[in-house]
Amino acid sequence: MANPIERTTCALHQGVAAPVECENGPAMDERNSQDQPGDILKRTQKSQIGNLVTLQTHGKAATRDGAPVIELTDGKELCDLSKNPTLVRSSQLQLSKSKFVAGIQCLKRLYLQVHSPDLAAVLDEGTEAILSQGQEVGLLALRAFPHGVLVQSNHDELDEALTQTQRLIADPRIPAIFEATFRYQGVLVRVDILERHSPKGWRLIEVKSTTAVKDYHLFDVAIQRHVVSGCGIDVAAACLMHLSRDYVYDGQEYRIRKLFKIEDVTKEIRQINRDLPTLLQDQWKALNRKSPPNIEPGPQCEDPVGCEFYDQCHETLPADHVSCLPRISQTKIAALVDQGISLISEIPNDFPLGALARRACDAVQGGDTWFSGDLRQELRRLKYPLSFMDFETLYPAIPRYAGMCPYDHIPFQWSVHRQHRPGEPLEHFEFLARGDSDPRRGFIESLCRAARGKGHIVVYNRSFEASRLAELAAWLPDYAGQVEQIRERLSR
Numbered sequence: 001m002a003n004p005i006e007r008t009t010c011a012l013h014q015g016v017a018a019p020v021e022c023e024n025g026p027a028m029d030e031r032n033s034q035d036q037p038g039d040i041l042k043r044t045q046k047s048q049i050g051n052l053v054t055l056q057t058h059g060k061a062a063t064r065d066g067a068p069v070i071e072l073t074d075g076k077e078l079c080d081l082s083k084n085p086t087l088v089r090s091s092q093l094q095l096s097k098s099k100f101v102a103g104i105q106c107l108k109r110l111y112l113q114v115h116s117p118d119l120a121a122v123l124d125e126g127t128e129a130i131l132s133q134g135q136e137v138g139l140l141a142l143r144a145f146p147h148g149v150l151v152q153s154n155h156d157e158l159d160e161a162l163t164q165t166q167r168l169i170a171d172p173r174i175p176a177i178f179e180a181t182f183r184y185q186g187v188l189v190r191v192d193i194l195e196r197h198s199p200k201g202w203r204l205i206e207v208k209s210t211t212a213v214k215d216y217h218l219f220d221v222a223i224q225r226h227v228v229s230g231c232g233i234d235v236a237a238a239c240l241m242h243l244s245r246d247y248v249y250d251g252q253e254y255r256i257r258k259l260f261k262i263e264d265v266t267k268e269i270r271q272i273n274r275d276l277p278t279l280l281q282d283q284w285k286a287l288n289r290k291s292p293p294n295i296e297p298g299p300q301c302e303d304p305v306g307c308e309f310y311d312q313c314h315e316t317l318p319a320d321h322v323s324c325l326p327r328i329s330q331t332k333i334a335a336l337v338d339q340g341i342s343l344i345s346e347i348p349n350d351f352p353l354g355a356l357a358r359r360a361c362d363a364v365q366g367g368d369t370w371f372s373g374d375l376r377q378e379l380r381r382l383k384y385p386l387s388f389m390d391f392e393t394l395y396p397a398i399p400r401y402a403g404m405c406p407y408d409h410i411p412f413q414w415s416v417h418r419q420h421r422p423g424e425p426l427e428h429f430e431f432l433a434r435g436d437s438d439p440r441r442g443f444i445e446s447l448c449r450a451a452r453g454k455g456h457i458v459v460y461n462r463s464f465e466a467s468r469l470a471e472l473a474a475w476l477p478d479y480a481g482q483v484e485q486i487r488e489r490l491s492r
Ligand code: SF4
Pocket: 105, 106, 107, 108, 109, 112, 295, 296, 297, 298, 300, 301, 302, 307, 308, 309, 310, 311, 312, 313, 314
């Protein structure tokens, strides 16, 4: 008997070009080479499982994307594997939830992930840190389910994971399963948390390190629900578990149920559920191609996440390419490129641009540096000594120190360059936290010392530095007065 967690339904019989080996063997015998599109066919279909069984199939010869198929009288299709080698090759392929989500972003991205993963950009330190932070959040979330059991198998022991999942589901003493593993019609998913909801029903929970549900998360949950339900499990609710910005860490122990929010998105994924057969069919079709789908680069290359194949699809652009204009939208770039305009110097005067982009365009075209009309007045307003101040922060998903919320900034470095009179050399002061201990007190104490006195403080982004100062004053009220004085001296 087939493993109930791994249903390999013959997708050809369902009109879905899934990559699984059909357990009934070839879906149809060879189509006659004289068959013409539109011919009414009556074919013999053989099963190679157990005793030889013969079925009658009625349909109409047709082609789909150049491949021979038979349209069945009930509107479904049978593909002729013998004449469609790409579908034969697909029997080696498998989708995962992350690949499915990549395919929702861009079918070419999915294709390259599967067939040419070596073309992907090497992960930089920032991306690796984000991934490892996601893992940290995922592990912490499991603590909300104290008696949950982890499916231990590694990724190269999936059969063991499928069997172990089945065993845990059958054991009513297990309240939750972590990394429960399912395979259905060639799609494999490992569910972050599968919580026993009632004697029969389960709550499927996907953990995210964001502080809200994002639209693209819904595809992630929908594909899991599809696979788990396809394996015969009653998914009573499909949920997303994410961090709560309202949670304030007391510096002692994380209160996991408050640190996370669980949102039921069962209703929100209904439409995606309805679209899934088509979405999956599109993905299998893309994967079965001999070359990547011909997809033009566009907004999807950076939304919802930066594509790791960006460099494969984008030429190195000249420094004055239209996309270099500040705050120009993808729509405007596309409109210019459609008109054969790729350089800023070629943009007509009457092409509608936002104020900032137009200003930059005029400056490039005129070869002049642009100065704000208010600049002279602003500079005259500044009172010496001038202090040029800059902060560096990190903002971890999980709050590290008392009084902090998820993604609060931890200021760990400041730099101040001071000039007493115009033209005089700059004095430099700085602070850099070392080690893992809370740097906030050391940061603000040293900054208040260095910034003592009068004169304006010049910053690149006033709202950023002002917000960090306000947060420091709230965490360390004994410095609130001095911090307020620094804030009042910030230049506009
Ligand atoms: S760079 Fe853009 S077009 Fe190319 S694969 Fe990625 S998302 Fe698709």
